Amino acid sequence: MRRSGARMDASLIGMGLYTPGEAGLLLGVAPGKIARWLRGHVANGKRHEPLWRPQIVLDGDIGLGFRDLMEVRVAASFIAQGLPPFRLRQAIVLARDAVGEDHPLSTRAFRTDGRSIFLQVAKHDGEAALIDLFSRQYAFRDVVERSLRHVDLDDTGRPALWWPLGRSRWVLVDPARSFGRPIEAETSIPVDALVRAVRAERSVEGAARAWNVPPRAVARALAFQGVMDERKAA
Incomplete structure (x- = not known):
């Protein structure tokens, strides 16, 4: 859609x-x-x-x-x-x-x-x-x-944020950002954007430089995308 x-x-x-x-x-x-x-x-x-x-x-x-x-x-x-x-x-x-x-x-x-x-x-x-x-x-x-x-509720008791794989994986879904697409929590960059950068730059380090973010943020996005890819293939 x-x-x-x-x-x-x-x-x-x-x-x-x-x-x-x-x-x-x-x-x-x-x-x-x-x-x-x-x-x-x-x-x-x-x-x-x-x-x-x-x-x-x-x-x-x-x-x-x-x-x-x-x-x-x-x-x-x-x-x-x-x-x-x-x-x-x-x-x-x-x-x-x-x-x-x-x-x-x-x-x-x-x-x-x-x-x-x-x-x-x-x-x-x-x-x-x-x-x-x-x-x-x-x-x-x-x-x-x-x-x-892994759901954070706001002050009214309604869901505000969701950590699909848990907080330790550093990827969250926030409806107020990027139309709710999964984002890397440290940088707020959509996961799919970081994954595309890895493909374009052919390395985690290259993608990190392109976005001016720590390599760990790119690695987290790749790890999350890997789980999604496994689900899609199942």
Whole structure:
């Protein structure tokens, strides 16, 4: 989407912008699954509505904003624990009202009160397995904490920054910079720009000189890109 020449406007500044493919690579979630969650789909003659409304729609094509990325991370964790998507959809509807957010799963408030929301869903439908999964405090906390690892929340309890491979790898995603593309944290230069410089200069040292940055910054960008390339090849 970013590369297709789609028109950009001021409303997208600070929001981040990703195609399902780009989001899937960063998150380690199949792009097709992300697209189904955000577009909805038909299976066995039945229409399944989107889990939530995505932040961005350009020329009829769905894009993800940074908050969508964070919501997908949490949703994927719950579904991996065996929660059916239609039950997750019910929980999101309740959470929107309780938390007061269009993207409630990735907030500090949901981290605190989300367990009771899932219990409401479970008890309403009488599903013992769902009740068992989310009535145990440690089970719910483990799912949420793992899905929000390496996410920095702002003063309002909303996601502000994400370190996709952890802070020790020095690459972060900040929706306020470079349209949310991964950047090398020490220099704030997009990872893909540093990687292109290595290819052009044919060495880490040459790329570092070209950008006037420490070689370690270029090495970090290469290491991050290597992980992304492995995911793409898998």
